[in-house]
Structure formats: C-alpha cells, structure tokens
Amino acid sequence: MAEMPVLQGKGISMKFGEALVLDSVDVAFHPGKVYGVVGENGAGKSTLMRILSGFLQPISGEIYVDGKQTVLNPYKAKELGIVLVPQELNLVEPLRVYENIFLGDEPTGRFLIDKKKMIQEASEIIKNLDVDIDPMELVERLSTGKKQMVEIMKALSRSVEILIMDEPTASLSEDETQKLFETVKKLKTSGITVIFVSHRLKEIVQIADELVVLRDGKKVYQGALSDFSETQIAEMMVGRKMDEIYPEKVGWEEKNVLEVRDLNSADGKIRDVSFTLKNGEVLGFYGLVGAGRTELMQTIIGVRKLSSGEIFVDGKPAIIRSVKEAMKNGIVYLPEERKLAGLILNFEVFKNTSLMTLDKISKIVTKPKVEVERFEFYRKSFDIRVRGPYQITHTLSGGNQQKLVLSKLVETGAKIFIMDEPTRGVDINSRYQIYKIISELASKKMASFIVVSSDLPEIIGLCNRVIVMRNGTIVGEAVGEEVEETNLIYMALGVSESQEKFKE
Numbered sequence: 001m002a003e004m005p006v007l008q009g010k011g012i013s014m015k016f017g018e019a020l021v022l023d024s025v026d027v028a029f030h031p032g033k034v035y036g037v038v039g040e041n042g043a044g045k046s047t048l049m050r051i052l053s054g055f056l057q058p059i060s061g062e063i064y065v066d067g068k069q070t071v072l073n074p075y076k077a078k079e080l081g082i083v084l085v086p087q088e089l090n091l092v093e094p095l096r097v098y099e100n101i102f103l104g105d106e107p108t109g110r111f112l113i114d115k116k117k118m119i120q121e122a123s124e125i126i127k128n129l130d131v132d133i134d135p136m137e138l139v140e141r142l143s144t145g146k147k148q149m150v151e152i153m154k155a156l157s158r159s160v161e162i163l164i165m166d167e168p169t170a171s172l173s174e175d176e177t178q179k180l181f182e183t184v185k186k187l188k189t190s191g192i193t194v195i196f197v198s199h200r201l202k203e204i205v206q207i208a209d210e211l212v213v214l215r216d217g218k219k220v221y222q223g224a225l226s227d228f229s230e231t232q233i234a235e236m237m238v239g240r241k242m243d244e245i246y247p248e249k250v251g252w253e254e255k256n257v258l259e260v261r262d263l264n265s266a267d268g269k270i271r272d273v274s275f276t277l278k279n280g281e282v283l284g285f286y287g288l289v290g291a292g293r294t295e296l297m298q299t300i301i302g303v304r305k306l307s308s309g310e311i312f313v314d315g316k317p318a319i320i321r322s323v324k325e326a327m328k329n330g331i332v333y334l335p336e337e338r339k340l341a342g343l344i345l346n347f348e349v350f351k352n353t354s355l356m357t358l359d360k361i362s363k364i365v366t367k368p369k370v371e372v373e374r375f376e377f378y379r380k381s382f383d384i385r386v387r388g389p390y391q392i393t394h395t396l397s398g399g400n401q402q403k404l405v406l407s408k409l410v411e412t413g414a415k416i417f418i419m420d421e422p423t424r425g426v427d428i429n430s431r432y433q434i435y436k437i438i439s440e441l442a443s444k445k446m447a448s449f450i451v452v453s454s455d456l457p458e459i460i461g462l463c464n465r466v467i468v469m470r471n472g473t474i475v476g477e478a479v480g481e482e483v484e485e486t487n488l489i490y491m492a493l494g495v496s497e498s499q500e501k502f503k504e
C-alpha cells in the first residue's frame with residue numbers, strides 16, 4: 001500500500017459569486033516530495049493553495065491531514081505545520097526584517113518579547129538561505145526580490161511540515177531563485193513536503209518530483225514529472241496541442257490596402273523598400289535582429305523621417321509624418337515593447353480601451369458608461385482576464401495587457417495593423433487569443449495585418465506570405481509552401497541553400 005499522504009483534498013470545489021473556480025479537485029501530497037503546481041492565469045492555483053492552508057473555506061469537499069479529516073482554518077493549519085507563502089507580499093513595510101519574520105509569532109522571554117533571540121534566530125535563517133540581507137534593515141528599504149525572500153524566511157521560522165509557495169520566484173533574480181531551490185532541496189531531505197506554484201515551466205522541471213496541472217478549475221493531471229517536456233506540460237495546461245495554437249491561415253483579396261514604393265529613411269537605415277499588403281492579408285516580416293524591420297515600420301507610420309519614396313493607402317497617395325497622421329489613414333502600430341504601447345498603467349482597465357477614441361465618445365456622452373460598455377465588449381470577445389472594468393491596469397498579466405492594447409487599437413476602427421513582436425513575453429493562452437483575433441479580423445476582411453516577428457514558428461504558423469529583410473532592405477519573399485523554416489533562415493542570413501550544400 002502506498003504511504004499515507006500528509007495532506008489531501010477530496011472533491012474540493014469553490015465558487016466566487018456565480019463563478020465556479022475549482023471543480024471537484026482531488027489532490028494528495030506525500031512527505032519529502034516537491035510538487036510543482038502549474039496552470040494558466042486564473043486556473044485556480046492560488047485559490048486551491050489558500051484552501052489547503054485554511055485561509056479559504058471550500059463550498060464542498062474534504063481535507064485530510066495525516067489521514068484524518070480536518071476542517072482547516074489559519075490557526076489549525078499553523079498548528080499542523082501547514083505554512084503558505086502567499087502570492088501577494090504580506091509584510092509590514094516600516095518594520096525591520098527580523099520583526100517581520102517573527103510577526104505574530106514572537107518567541108517570548110520572561111517578561112518581554114525577546115528581541116535578542118529574534119535577531120539571532122533571524123540571522124540563522126538568513127545564513128541558511130545564504131542571502132545578503134541585514135536582519136535590522138527596514139523592509140521598506142528592500143528590493144521586491146529581497147522582500148519575497150523575507151516572506152519565505154517568515155515561513156521557514158515556523159515549525160513547518162508542509163510549505164506551500166505561490167509563485168515565489170516571480171520577483172526573484174536568477175541567483176535568488178537558485179538559492180531558494182537549494183533551500184527547497186534541504187527541506188525535502190528533512191522530510192518536508194513542498195508545494196511550489198509557478199507558471200515558469202523551466203523551474204518546475206528543475207525542482208519538482210511530481211506535477212499537478214490545473215485547467216479552468218479542474219485538476220487535469222497529478223503524477224510523476226519524469227518524462228514530460230516543457231512543451232508537453234504547456235499542452236496539458238492549455239488543453240490543446242501546440243501546433244493547434246495557430247488558427248487556419250486565411251487568404252486575401254487581390255486589392256492592395258497598402259503599397260510602399262522605393263522607401264528610403266532619412267537616416268539611411270532603410271533602403272529602397274517596396275511591397276504591398278493585400279486586403280485581409282496577414283503578412284509576415286522576418287529577419288535577424290538589426291535587419292531593419294522595426295525601423296521600416298517606424299518609417300511607414302511617420303515616427304522615422306523618410307527621404308524618398310511613396311506610400312499608398314487604398315490606392316491613394318498618403319502623407320504620413322506622425323502616428324496621428326498614420327491613424328487618420330487607418331494605420332495603427334503595436335510597438336515591440338509593451339512599455340511603449342501607450343497603456344496608462346495606473347488607469348482602470350476600461351479607460352485604456354477607449355484611450356485613443358476619447359473624443360468620439362465624449363461627443364456622445366460624458367459618462368464613463370459607454371467606455372465601460374466598450375471595454376466589456378472586448379473583455380468578452382478577446383477573453384481579457386480581469387476581475388472587472390475598474391481593476392488597475394498594472395495588475396494584469398503581460399498577456400492580458402497585450403490584449404488590452406489590442407482592444408485599444410481595434411477600437412480606433414483602423415484597417416491596417418502593424419504589429420511588432422505581438423506575443424513577446426505573452427503567456428500561451430493569451431497568444432492563442434491574439435492569433436485568433438488577428439485571424440478573425442483578417443478573414444472577415446475587417447483589417448489587414450503586418451506581423452513583425454523573430455519567432456519563426458509564429459510567423460510560419462500565422463502568415464501565408466513572408467517578406468524577409470536584411471541590412472535595411474528586402475532580400476526575399478516566401479509565399480505558401482515556401483513559408484518554411486530553412487528557407488526563411490537562409491534568406492535572412494543571406495546564404496543560398498545551394499551554397500550551404502556546397503560547403504558540406
């Protein structure tokens with residue numbers, strides 16, 4: 001018979017309002033093992049961890065500790081040695097490191113809280129973790145990574161049997177992460193159960209013995225990690241094969257929506273570029289870093305000065321000297337760096353959707369009602385994962401921020417979208433959503449797209465035609481079957497396939 005689990009959940013379900021966020025989850029954790037819990041944003045990981053540590057009561061289901069059914073609450077959990085390092089930092093900023101470590105748990109001397117003992121024990125914990133933190137330092141002075149480490153020390157100062165860490169490495173440096181992993185290994189050898197939530201699959205593969213996968217509130221896998229590749233784990237998380245992530249490629253109409261003729265930028269970075277974009281096309285631009293793709297797009301939208309050349313929109317000559325003039329011509333640009341995408345991060349999310357169209361709306365009404373409605377429309381159709389329209393933008397994940405940027409661009413009614421590395425740093429499900437949005441708008445001929453990407457699978461999966469650039473100019477084009485890895489790489493490098501074969 002298998003050894004009894006130290007902690008087990010049977011049929012755990014949870015609702016927030018009407019939303020079922022955990023659906024009959026069965027999980028079991030054994031002593032001396034490290035469990036990696038993965039799932040996309042919103043899969044229910046944090047909710048499950050809060051239930052397993054007594055901070056939330058499930059609507060149904062049972063929890064067993066050492067085989068005995070138990071109703072957990074935070075005190076009971078503490079007594080049983082179940083310690084949660086929550087996803088959100090929970091420190092008292094104006095207090096010192098050692099004070100935070102022992103907060104609510106102070107070892108008492110005869111009459112007074114034993115300060116000396118606390119400092120000594122804090123130093124001990126810090127030494128074991130091998131990090132450079134002064135126990136006397138004020139927490140508010142620490143970097144976010146170090147604060148996270150203090151949060152972990154707080155957990156380690158307790159008598160812990162089961163350590164649950166919810167995305168502990170999110171703000172840790174590579175070095176700090178490795179030190180944390182060393183500690184996890186030590187804990188494991190001393191028989192402690194470690195439950196480690198992360199969406200960084202590399203870390204999971206490195207640290208975990210067993211894997212728990214949640215998807216949309218359901219447990220879809222628990223078992224040995226052994227042979228899974230990162231791709232396979234990602235596939236379990238999203239519930240589809242990676243090669244199904246790209247929607248079916250769409251055709252285009254012969255009509256040119258954009259034509260660029262003999263374009264040269266004033267700074268010499270772009271030379272003699274000519275190409276056309278067809279109606280409803282998803283046109284790829286591939287090249288190595290520094291090939292001039294971003295510079296070309298900047299020249300087209302008027303951010304970079306051109307010295308000669310012509311641009312036609314819908315067959316008519318267009319003068320574009322600024323982003324505003326580009327927008328007047330129905331062209332919008334999604335920059336390579338999300339930081340530059342013009343989201344106002346301390347705004348409520350709904351305000352960002354209508355950021356570029358405020359005039360239009362304020363002419364009709366002055367209340368934010370319309371803005372909220374517009375946001376809700378995109379929230380639904382783009383699957384933007386937020387708690388509500390008033391959530392502050394910077395609290396969204398990268399992928400959801402990117403979908404918000406898209407809502408803002410689509411809301412302008414633009415017909416031509418130039419997207420520079422649209423899915424860089426974006427989680428897998430948001431990527432899927434972004435591809436779907438592109439494909440839908442293109443197939444309905446509501447918009448045409450230029451996709452600049454260094455991600456070959458992405459450009460191959462998405463585009464029927466790919467233009468390749470090198471040294472500030474176009475060096476090749478691939479259509480249909482030619483849109484294929486070696487072909488694109490050879491063009492980008494400037495070696496022909498026959499030359500390459502000759503060398504061998």
Ligand SMILES: Nc1ncnc2c1ncn2[C@@H]1O[C@H](COP(=O)(O)OP(=O)(O)O)[C@@H](O)[C@H]1O
Nearest residue numbers: 016021039040041042043044045046047048387
């Ligand atoms: N306190 C709460 N009130 C309402 N909804 C919540 C609350 N906490 C989480 N949710 C919702 O429950 C779902 C699961 O969230 P969570 O457990 O935080 O997922 P994960 O940690 O896997 O990203 C999400 O849709 C989230 O918006």
Ligand SMILES: [Mg+2]
Nearest residue numbers: 045046087166
């Ligand atoms: Mg979470």
